[in-house]
Amino acid sequence: MNKRILVTGAGGFIGHNLVKYLKKRNYWVRGVDIKYPEYEETAADEFEILDLRRWASCLRAVRKVDQVYNLAANMGGIGFIETHKAEIVHDNILINMHMLEAARLQGVERFFYTSSACIYPGYKQKSPDITPLKEEDAYPADAEDGYGWEKMYTERACRHYHEDYKLNTFVVRFHNIFGPLGTYDGGREKSPAAICRKIALAKKEDVIEVWGDGLQTRSYCYIDDCVEGIYRLMQSDFHEPLNLGQDRMITINELVDMVAHIAGKKISKRYDLTKPQGVRGRNSDNTKLRKILKWEPQISLEKGLEKTYQWIYDQLVKSGRMK
Ligand code: NAD
Numbered sequence: 001m002n003k004r005i006l007v008t009g010a011g012g013f014i015g016h017n018l019v020k021y022l023k024k025r026n027y028w029v030r031g032v033d034i035k036y037p038e039y040e041e042t043a044a045d046e047f048e049i050l051d052l053r054r055w056a057s058c059l060r061a062v063r064k065v066d067q068v069y070n071l072a073a074n075m076g077g078i079g080f081i082e083t084h085k086a087e088i089v090h091d092n093i094l095i096n097m098h099m100l101e102a103a104r105l106q107g108v109e110r111f112f113y114t115s116s117a118c119i120y121p122g123y124k125q126k127s128p129d130i131t132p133l134k135e136e137d138a139y140p141a142d143a144e145d146g147y148g149w150e151k152m153y154t155e156r157a158c159r160h161y162h163e164d165y166k167l168n169t170f171v172v173r174f175h176n177i178f179g180p181l182g183t184y185d186g187g188r189e190k191s192p193a194a195i196c197r198k199i200a201l202a203k204k205e206d207v208i209e210v211w212g213d214g215l216q217t218r219s220y221c222y223i224d225d226c227v228e229g230i231y232r233l234m235q236s237d238f239h240e241p242l243n244l245g246q247d248r249m250i251t252i253n254e255l256v257d258m259v260a261h262i263a264g265k266k267i268s269k270r271y272d273l274t275k276p277q278g279v280r281g282r283n284s285d286n287t288k289l290r291k292i293l294k295w296e297p298q299i300s301l302e303k304g305l306e307k308t309y310q311w312i313y314d315q316l317v318k319s320g321r322m323k
Helices: 013-024 055-061 085-106 147-165 191-201 223-234 252-263 287-293 301-318
Strands: 004-008 028-033 046-049 067-070 110-116 168-174 205-211 217-219 242-244 249-251 266-272
Touching: 004 013, 013 028, 013 223, 028 055, 055 085, 067 085, 067 223, 085 110, 085 147, 110 147, 110 223, 147 168, 168 223, 191 205, 191 252, 191 301, 205 252, 217 252, 223 242, 223 287, 242 287, 249 252, 252 266, 252 301
Parallel strands: 004 028, 004 067, 028 046, 067 110, 110 168, 168 242, 205 266
Antiparallel strands: 217 249
């Protein structure tokens, strides 16, 4: 019989895409979130609106499931996480502790948790040309203050539940996931989506605002690779945190130029140094990912951005925001 799966955060970007992926593999899927997916119907067999900060909702969410992918979180791009720290740690610690305990009581076989590259220490990310971050670099800890520390704490809680209760926990550290069906406006969007939106709305020759001086670096992973990696890790017997991202590092300036090229527009940049830009440089070291999963992300940044730009462009046309 096919396994019964719970995906929390199934109304969000990665959760929604993960539900589609699991349905293609014939699993029975229950999606849970405080909102329905924004841009298309869920593929889940059942979708329940539940607030997972509440214990009773978590108990309800896990009923009769074999495995849990716990993606629900109060989160957003750098502008959001730097200005909502108390709300983020309050909501996410409640969601994650309740979900872990509910999964244990339900006796689920496997529990998946989505951590973040935000747990890596600030002191290792002070220059744009940093050394890619290995999983071991997380300690001594100096995580992003708020969202990052909460992720760090829940990573450890997953380890304790594995060691003390033999709950099979799996932890991934995402590095900037992007793609169609992700938030692209409203303040919670991430840099690739924000840049695609700004360029789609720009004239053939125009200036767009860039946060910081554009020299900060990141690596970006396309959503299809992300869900493939999640699934592969969930099938493994590896219980320590694992990076999941691309290891091609580029500057924000290069990202803007790439999107402008895809859009066929001549775009110049106006830098706003008052806006938050996060760490100066960040990249993923994928040595362990390749070893454990015998796989690594396959889709090029150019290909992923083309699809994402087109999707955001179409959304803006549909919503009547394109001139
Ligand atoms: P998202 O914001 O699109 O999805 C998160 C979902 O959780 C949202 O739909 C939200 O409504 C839901 N949620 C929030 N509070 C809830 C509550 N109280 N009860 C039930 N549901 C609630 O974000 P995403 O990009 O899909 O991220 C999924 C997971 O991956 C999150 O845990 C996030 O922290 C982690 N992550 C994402 C990235 C990235 O680049 N997207 C990077 C690092 C980590």
